[in-house]
Amino acid sequence: MSDRLTDLIGELARASGVNLSPHWRDGLGGGVGDDRDALARLCSEIGWAPPEVLDRRPRANALPALMFAQDGGWAIAEQWEGRDLLRVRTEAGVETRAHDDSMRFFRVAFPDAMRGGKPMRASAVFRQALLNRKSAIVTALVATVVVNLIALATSLYSMQVYDRVIPRSGYATLWVLTVGVVVALLLDFLLRTTRALLMDREAQDIDAEVSEFFFARAQAVRLDARSGGVGTMAAQLRGLEQVRSLYSSASLFLLADFPFAIFFLFVIWALGGIIVLVPLVIFPISITLALILSRLIRSGTEAAQVTGNRKNGLLVESFDAAETVKANRGGWYMLSRWNALIEAVQASETPVRKWQAVASSVFQTLQQIGYVGLIAFGAVEVSKGNMTTGGLVAAAIIGGRVNGPLMAQLPGMIVSWGYARSSLKLLDGILAQPQDHPAGGLRPDAIRPAIRFDRVEFAYMGTKETLSIPTLSIAAGEKVGLIGGIGSGKTTLLRMMAGLYAARHGQVTLGGLDMSQVAEDILRQAVGYLPQDVRLVNGTLRDNLLMGLADPGDAAILEAAEKTGLVRLISAHPMGLDLPISEGGRGLSGGQRTLTGITRMLIAQPSLWLLDEPSSNLDQNTETSVMRAVMDRIDEGHTLVLVTHKMSLLSMVDRVIVMGNGRITLDGPTREVIARLQTSGTARVAPAGGQRSIAQTTTEGAA
Ligand SMILES: Nc1ncnc2c1ncn2[C@@H]1O[C@H](COP(=O)(O)OP(=O)(O)OP(=O)(O)O)[C@@H](O)[C@H]1O
Numbered sequence: 001m002s003d004r005l006t007d008l009i010g011e012l013a014r015a016s017g018v019n020l021s022p023h024w025r026d027g028l029g030g031g032v033g034d035d036r037d038a039l040a041r042l043c044s045e046i047g048w049a050p051p052e053v054l055d056r057r058p059r060a061n062a063l064p065a066l067m068f069a070q071d072g073g074w075a076i077a078e079q080w081e082g083r084d085l086l087r088v089r090t091e092a093g094v095e096t097r098a099h100d101d102s103m104r105f106f107r108v109a110f111p112d113a114m115r116g117g118k119p120m121r122a123s124a125v126f127r128q129a130l131l132n133r134k135s136a137i138v139t140a141l142v143a144t145v146v147v148n149l150i151a152l153a154t155s156l157y158s159m160q161v162y163d164r165v166i167p168r169s170g171y172a173t174l175w176v177l178t179v180g181v182v183v184a185l186l187l188d189f190l191l192r193t194t195r196a197l198l199m200d201r202e203a204q205d206i207d208a209e210v211s212e213f214f215f216a217r218a219q220a221v222r223l224d225a226r227s228g229g230v231g232t233m234a235a236q237l238r239g240l241e242q243v244r245s246l247y248s249s250a251s252l253f254l255l256a257d258f259p260f261a262i263f264f265l266f267v268i269w270a271l272g273g274i275i276v277l278v279p280l281v282i283f284p285i286s287i288t289l290a291l292i293l294s295r296l297i298r299s300g301t302e303a304a305q306v307t308g309n310r311k312n313g314l315l316v317e318s319f320d321a322a323e324t325v326k327a328n329r330g331g332w333y334m335l336s337r338w339n340a341l342i343e344a345v346q347a348s349e350t351p352v353r354k355w356q357a358v359a360s361s362v363f364q365t366l367q368q369i370g371y372v373g374l375i376a377f378g379a380v381e382v383s384k385g386n387m388t389t390g391g392l393v394a395a396a397i398i399g400g401r402v403n404g405p406l407m408a409q410l411p412g413m414i415v416s417w418g419y420a421r422s423s424l425k426l427l428d429g430i431l432a433q434p435q436d437h438p439a440g441g442l443r444p445d446a447i448r449p450a451i452r453f454d455r456v457e458f459a460y461m462g463t464k465e466t467l468s469i470p471t472l473s474i475a476a477g478e479k480v481g482l483i484g485g486i487g488s489g490k491t492t493l494l495r496m497m498a499g500l501y502a503a504r505h506g507q508v509t510l511g512g513l514d515m516s517q518v519a520e521d522i523l524r525q526a527v528g529y530l531p532q533d534v535r536l537v538n539g540t541l542r543d544n545l546l547m548g549l550a551d552p553g554d555a556a557i558l559e560a561a562e563k564t565g566l567v568r569l570i571s572a573h574p575m576g577l578d579l580p581i582s583e584g585g586r587g588l589s590g591g592q593r594t595l596t597g598i599t600r601m602l603i604a605q606p607s608l609w610l611l612d613e614p615s616s617n618l619d620q621n622t623e624t625s626v627m628r629a630v631m632d633r634i635d636e637g638h639t640l641v642l643v644t645h646k647m648s649l650l651s652m653v654d655r656v657i658v659m660g661n662g663r664i665t666l667d668g669p670t671r672e673v674i675a676r677l678q679t680s681g682t683a684r685v686a687p688a689g690g691q692r693s694i695a696q697t698t699t700e701g702a703a
Contacts, residue, residue, distance in 0.1 A: 004091055005038055005074050008066060011089065012076050013110050015064050015443075020110065036068050039106055047132030054105040066106045072097070077105060122427035125213055126247045129206045136202045143195040148260045148401070150188040152267065155397035157181045159271070162390030203244065211240050214427060221433040224460060224501040234316060237430075239305070239423025246413070246420040257409065261402045268374075268398055271391040272381055278373040279402045286366055286410065293359045294414045296351075301418030302425075303348035309426070311341045352418070363410070374399045434502070436520060443519045447526040448511035449608035449639040450476040451497050456506035458496060467492050467662045469506075474655075476511075476607075479640040481650045481670065484659030490643045491532060493659065494610050497641060498529040510608070524548060528606030532613050532643075534597035536588065541570065542577040545600050552603060560602035563629035565622055566595040590617040598626055602633050609640045615649065627652060650674060 006025055013020045028045060039051050054062050060080050067077040067088065076089040084099045130137065157177055165174045214237055265283070269276040318325060318334045325334055378392040387395075453472040459465045467489045474480055482490050495501045496508055499515045508515045515523070536544045545557055557577060561567040569592055573579040581587060588596065594617045601609065609630070615623035631652055634640055642653060650656060656673040658666035666673050 004034065005042060007091065008074055008076055008089075009042075009108060012064055012066060012108065015076070015078070016110065034073055036104060038074070039066060039068070039108070043108065047128070049109040051106040051108050054107055056101055056103065056105070057099065058105045062105070062107065066108060068104045068106070069097075069100075070102045077103075122214075122243075122424045122431060125210060125427075126206075126243055129210050129244075130247055132209070133202050133205065136198055140195050140199055140202075143191045143198075144257065145260070147188055147191050147195075148257075148263075150184045150191075151401050152264075152398065153184050154181055155394040155401075158397060159388070159390035159394035162393050163388045164390075206244050207241060210244060211237070214240060214430060217435075218430050220435045221430065222436050222500075222502060223495070224458070225434045226461070234312060237427075239420070239426060242416065243420045243423050243427070246416045264398050264402045268395045268402070271395045271398070272378055272387045275374055275377045275381055275387075275392075275395060278377055279370060279399055282366055282370045282373075283402070286363065289359070289362060289366075290410045290414055293355055294418065296355045297414070297418045298421070300348050300350075300352040300355075302422040304345060304352060305419060305422035305426070307341055307344040307348055311338070311345060314338055314341060359414075370399060370402075371396065436499075442513055442517050443522050444511070444513065446511075447513065447518070447522065447607065448476045449526065449606075449637070450474065450511055451608070451639070451641075452507075452509045452512075453496075453503075454507045454509070456496070456503045456508060458492065458501060458503055465504075465662065467496070469493070469664060472657075472664060472667075474639060474641065476639055477637045478655055479634070479653040480642065481653040481656040482641055482643045482659065483645070483650070483656060484665075488659040489662040490659050491612055492662075494529070494612050494641060494643055497608070498527050498610050499523050500529070525604075526606055527608045527610065528601040528604055529610045530594075530597045530601060530612060530614055532616065533590075534593040536581050536593055536596060538583045539581055540575075540578045541581060541596065544581055544596055545577075545603060547600075549600075549604055557599075557603060560599045563602060563632075564595045564599045564626050566592070566599045569595075591619070591622065594618060595622075595626065598630065602629065605633065607635075607638045609634055609638065609642075611640070612643045613645065614642070615644070615646065623649075647674070 006028070010020065010025075024046065028042075033041070043049065043051055051066070054065055058065060058077070063080070064076050064078045067075050067086075069075070072088075072090065078087045078089055078094070081087045081096050085096050086099050088095055088097045157180075160177055161174065164170055165177070218237060261283075265276055265279055268279060314334070314337055318338075325331060374396055375392070378387065378395060381387045382389055382392050451472070451474045453469040455471070456467070456469045457465055458467040482493065484490050492501065496503065499508075499510070499518070502516050510518065510523070510526070537547070542557070545561075554577065558567060558570070561570055569588075570576050570579070594614065598614060611630070614630070615627065618626060627649065631640075640653065642649060644650070650670055653670055656666070656668065656670045657664055658673065658677070666676065668676075
């Protein structure tokens with residue numbers, strides 16, 4: 001394998017702001033080479049679209065791009081340094097090279113693991129995953145073809161036995177034929193087993209690839225655009241396996257078994273002439289029945305899928321909210337919802353099962369009618385001398401190979417298709433939801449932590465306007481307190497500043513750049529956000545402290561933990577930083593979770609600190625020491641926005657913004673705003689926009 005080229009592709013992806021799957025190199029074989037066509041071969045092997053060939057003199061906005069030069073091999077052309085000079089990155093480092101016409105430039109169509117590349121339909125994702133494994137599918141197809149040919153051989157064996165061996169007592173012929181058929185059957189066994197193992201391995205691979213894609217897509221759905229609960233979302237992903245297994249079995253059916261059924265019709269015709277009419281009549285009948293069946297069960301499978309997902313949602317919810325449910329004796333309430341959903345699932349599944357049962361009996365009867373029809377019609381043909389007895393036996397056996405796929409496989413596949421279709425619809429729903437940030441995005445060297453809101457309006461899914469901020473600017477280096485009544489919009493505003501929610505109208509900029517256009521990793525480096533309720537994930541404390549960060553080493557982690565007091569938890573536990581955290585951060589107290597979140601921010605050192613009620617879970621002493629540690633870490637030019645209900649914390653900020661009913665109702669220097677709030681509820685404040693003087697009427701009270 002050409003490591004050099006894959007290294008360069010990895011670097012180009014990073015430079016283009018694309019999150020390649022960590023496993024993108026897995027399974028790459030050797031022999032791609034280092035020549036000019038190596039990139040095209042590599043893309044084809046990985047299953048990416050072929051690279052786009054750029055102009056011989058690419059425009060500045062087409063860079064960075066991969067470049068191949070006759071004398072220097074592969075490199076990344078980063079940017080133009082002058083009219084004829086290119087800044088080029090090779091494995092040896094960065095150098096400047098003169099442009100010459102032998103250079104070729106290529107753009108790679110990266111799939112982004114966190115976004116899944118271009119918007120597409122869920123079915124296309126499965127198709128692509130199958131197509132990426134063309135060689136395995138071709139092998140399985142060849143095996144299926146040979147297995148079918150062996151079936152043909154066994155039927156012809158019967159014909160020979162009836163026509164040649166029995167009338168002439170030709171035992172020598174019988175032995176030869178029998179040995180031949182036994183060898184063929186052994187080969188058949190080997191091929192079937194190999195096909196099953198191969199398909200199983202590929203199925204696992206496809207599962208891994210497809211589930212990675214959809215999991216990443218579901219993760220990247222913008223927080224404010226998420227519809228449905230956690231359980232429903234989880235259930236949407238559950239249909240993956242069903243769709244995958246249908247796609248693999250359906251492709252083998254359509255590509256091998258179905259065409260072979262047609263081929264076998266010709267064989268029956270060759271053996272018995274007119275008797276082929278029997279399967280020929282049954283064939284369209286079974287297809288028509290299959291189509292009718294698929295229509296009949298369609299609505300049932302869809303309803304069953306939807307209620308099934310709601311059932312899953314309720315299950316997740318009941319465990320997640322177990323404390324509330326138990327404390328409020330909500331068990332019966334949850335149980336009655338559960339029972340209602342079970343009833344709904346059964347109601348929608350009953351017609352599906354009914355039609356499935358009817359269908360399988362109908363298809364079995366059709367199969368038997370086909371057999372009887374073939375034998376009866378064949379007997380007439382044999383007695384007329386138009387075919388031999390052996391020919392009839394062979395035709396009956398082959399008739400089974402025609403009926404098998406059509407009568408036995410088709411009904412099951414139609415029902416699976418009904419379920420898979422509704423799973424695909426749900427997966428399409430995930431793909432259609434807006435994603436966090438565009439692939440690529442702006443990648444400035446540094447972002448000034450200055451925030452500006454311009455005619456911003458925001459509403460949660462399905463609600464009317466929640467936030468309306470005509471103008472707000474927070475300069476780099478400002479320390480701002482955000483206060484307001486319960487539900488006044490503080491958290492929503494903070495999440496917008498963090499780039500977690502996107503404005504429905506208007507623009508939010510960070511350092512002059514539209515926040516929604518900044519590359520995700522750059523944004524997350526610059527912005528530190530501490531949610532009101534810090535949730536931890538399954539793993540170790542270290543994993544939770546370092547999630548998404550480069551490991552600065554234990555000394556740096558412990559230094560930060562010392563400042564927040566988290567070190568007490570670490571030193572009290574025998575496993576120290578490796579102390580296990582269970583799902584949802586269970587095992588740590590609310591205060592310890594908050595300390596973990598703050599310690600993480602101290603390690604990350606963002607330039608924009610967004611803290612949502614950082615001390616609500618902390619005692620007075622811890623609050624003082626933790627907030628001091630935070631203020632010590634916030635450098636001169638760094639910005640702080642602190643949501644709080646505690647007036648005591650406002651001494652740490654120089655400016656206070658008061659929220660009320662989704663709007664800014666007061667904005668000014670801390671002392672003036674506090675004085676205004678203390679004297680009366682009718683202060684004059686300036687329209688929010690960074691002005692430091694109070695000048696507008698408000699009736700809002702602070703926290
Ligand atoms: N996920 C959501 N979906 C729909 N509406 C929401 C959601 N989260 C919050 N809201 C609504 O948006 C409004 C503002 O909520 P927000 O959490 O920003 O208030 P807050 O000022 O932070 O309140 P608190 O002080 O209680 O934390 C509230 O009316 C709330 O009901």
